Amino acid sequence: MNTITIVGNLVRDPELTYKETGVVFAHFTLADNGYSKGEQTTIFWNVTMFGNVAETFCNEFVKGREYTIKGICVPNEYTDKNGSKHHEIRLIAECYKNGRKPKDKTNKESNTESTKK
Numbered sequence: 001m002n003t004i005t006i007v008g009n010l011v012r013d014p015e016l017t018y019k020e021t022g023v024v025f026a027h028f029t030l031a032d033n034g035y036s037k038g039e040q041t042t043i044f045w046n047v048t049m050f051g052n053v054a055e056t057f058c059n060e061f062v063k064g065r066e067y068t069i070k071g072i073c074v075p076n077e078y079t080d081k082n083g084s085k086h087h088e089i090r091l092i093a094e095c096y097k098n099g100r101k102p103k104d105k106t107n108k109e110s111n112t113e114s115t116k117k
């Protein structure tokens with residue numbers, strides 16, 4: 001399978017789930033800001049992370065912080081509460097790296113980085 005690397009900012013708190021089978025996973029969204037034809041664009045990536053990596057991420061996350069996520073893209077289909085079918089590409093994360101923290105109230109940035117697998 002092909003891998004993809006996404007750099008984006010965490011949009012909201014990740015949702016950590018423990019299944020009765022022992023599977024642990026987290027869902028979260030990254031906003032990837034870029035430019036297309038001279039205009040700013042934002043792509044929102046739905047990300048799923050499993051196991052110890054998911055638990056570590058959820059214990060250390062900072063909303064608004066930049067993260068580099070490496071994983072594979074898989075198609076996903078779901079039906080919403082109104083019965084409408086939707087298609088999306090979900091990123092299944094293998095590892096992540098912390099990037100810049102959001103600016104604090106004094107407008108300073110921190111560049112602490114660490115790699116988690």
